[in-house]
Amino acid sequence: MRALITFITGLAFGLGLAVSEMTNPAVVLGFLDIFGDWNPSLIFVMGGAVLVGMVGYLIRSKREKPWLADKWYIPTRRDIDHNLVIGASLFGIGWGLSGYCPGPGLTALVNNPSEGAYFMAALVAGSALFHFQNHRKSN
Structure with a gap:
């Protein structure tokens, strides 16, 4: 079950990278070039990542342990x-x-x-x- 969920999670991550064009270095470099031909589209990718992180944080705060592990590994x-x-x-x-x-x-x-x-x-x-x-x- 863990392997299947890991695979599905990796697939979703890769699909997200492709859909958001994070796999296209020209788009990424365009986002990083704030004083040149700036492409702000990746702000939405970052915003989505922050939202997912916030949901993960809320889930972690409500659960004693993760669904597929014995404990949380928090730095x-x-x-x-x-x-x-x-x-x-x-x-x-x-x-x-x-x-x-x-x-x-x-x-x-x-x-x-x-x-x-x-x-x-x-x-x-x-x-x-x-x-x-x-x-x-x-x-």
């Missing part, structure tokens, strides 16, 4: 440290340069394989670098 840290700022900055720079974040980057492997392959290679390399750096710190 406990609330501090803003240099690792968070650097990581968020790198993510934003990568998104702004490429027009892809990880979800749409995966769809680019099908929609635009040459760009998608470069993006996914950079994503995997960055993830490996992060893992290597954190593993080295803990030893």
